[in-house]
Amino acid sequence: MSVQTASAPPRQRKPRRLLRWQRQLRALVLLGALLSTLLMVFHSRVPDFMGLALLVDNAAPWLGLAAPVLLLAALISKSRGAVAFALVPALVWLAGFGAAIVPLSWTAPAASAHTLTVSSQNIKAGTGAAAESARELARGGSDVIALQELDAGSGQDVTAALNADYPHHFVVGTVGVWSKYPLSQSQPLDLGLGWKRALTTQIDTEAGSIRLYAVHAASARPNDHGNRDEMLAQLAATLRADTSHSVIAVGDFNATSADRSFSSLTETLDEPNQDAGLFGFTWPREPFGFMRLDHVLQRGLDVTSNTVVPAGESDHLAVRATVNLPDS
Template identity: 65%
Template sequence: MSAYSSRSPGTKPKRRRLTHAQRFLRFLVFLGSLGTALLIAFHNRIPDVAGIGLVLDNAAPWLGLAVPALLLLAVASRSRTSLAFLLVPAFTWLFAFTPSIVPLAWTAPDQSAQTLTFASQNIKAGTGGAEDSALALSAHQSDVIALQELDAGSAQRVTDALATMYPHHFVVGTVGVWSKYPLRDSRSLDLGLGWKRALSTRVATGHGDIRLYAIHAASARPNDHVDRDEMLNQLATVVRADPHENIVAIGDFNATSTDRAFEGISAVLDEPNQDEGLFGFTWPQKPFPMMRLDHVLVRGLGVVSNTDLPAGRSDHLAIKTTVNLPGQ
């Protein structure tokens, strides 16, 4: 052994001590990891003070972006412990959201000989695009088309454009449904607002009827979402009391599936995953979708396809869902 060796045989190399700055970064990674995991897991339990609850609920999937940001701090800290901290929010996010982003194609039932395809879009009032949206959704082989935010004259233009293939329709205020199949027991729903932004009808397919709810929930903004919450709560109450075995609720709910106001309706109806997986964000179209405000929820029906697509001039993407008819 050389006389100039810095250590004796068998001695362990000294562990490099972190600087004060690196220890501080490690502490920040710890706090950030713990805080992010808690927000992901319990965002809907944060008091909705100054609208923070609404923001956190609807931004919940995006909280995962904190992990790569914290990773940069962990690398800068040169601490393996920092990297271990990151496992907590990463696994919390995966546990919370993986079930909802698995591709429907992996678990969907086989398509039967008799199916029904629903399409829906908030066409954005004032764009003059209701007819364009309706024709685009018709071209996608939709059997039932629901439109929200209809303005003056647009419902009649849609009816005229779809008259040949969709002879059955029912319109309530700014919400309308056009169908290739007869619509029965149609009625308006005010859902506690005092004005009507929802409807209920029965689609008579000849292979079993389907109760359809079409809704355009009131807008939701920080400190201004009481009307929206009331509509969703009352819709959940109506659906819970509905004796029909096969139900579809579709439209612009102005809430994401992680919104605490959505818990009531998601407890009585199921939302299918997207064909190709991920979240299926529908709003805004540009520069890119950031939230899924438009939903289709079902009970008693096998969903074989569920996707979104552009149509017309709206700032919302349309949604399109195909189900096997009852008994198929």
């Protein structure tokens, strides 16, 4: 007769308890993930107290950098929950800003037989290099050149430098436009400031007309951005009232795409992505840019290219976009 011996049930492994420092690190990861996520989602609702709103809005795209730091800390803590929480800000950043960094070259339409290339730069007053910037932008294939922060005499210098190929121009205060094509219906815009820092004109080409706005918004600082906000609000209202089918607005808006005051503009105009992707930061030029203050916005046009380029001695990079003309 055989005797069967019951085998002992397998021992269940007890979950390993985290050490105190690991629990503390996990708590920091959870807090960091929650804070960065909330700021990315609700940055435009942060109260404008002591300039906090401007700082948070402009920092919003950079908050995605918290994701890899939090993930590394979560892995060090050896907490699965911390790892899961660390992934949340990464997903939120992709949802909020990911579409803006996709290269335009992936989806841009082919250039037609008739295109228009528009360039714009804040040339930085006092450098004496306005004509140099204009010549470099002209050599880059621009059909229309818009410059901001012109100082005494620099407008005349640009006109003299470009006169042979850009015989049409319109200058208002510190903002000017030079064009290969005729300009019509040109007028200054004060946009609530009481002095002129913007203009509008119509570019008349053989393949249709385009309404152009060139803008140099007032400066924005944490505790002093009211004039800029008013300019952008009035510009947005002007654009909404403009019945032109094809519209381009360029210039130094002194606002990033994440700025709550800039959002009123993107409700009526679109900002194309960069040819090679990413955000296309324009300021400062050196040692590296971390804000896009200069923009090309459009309505009713197919954008085939959009990029930033250096020109002259400005602390801003220039923006340059090419569109298919309306009737091409």
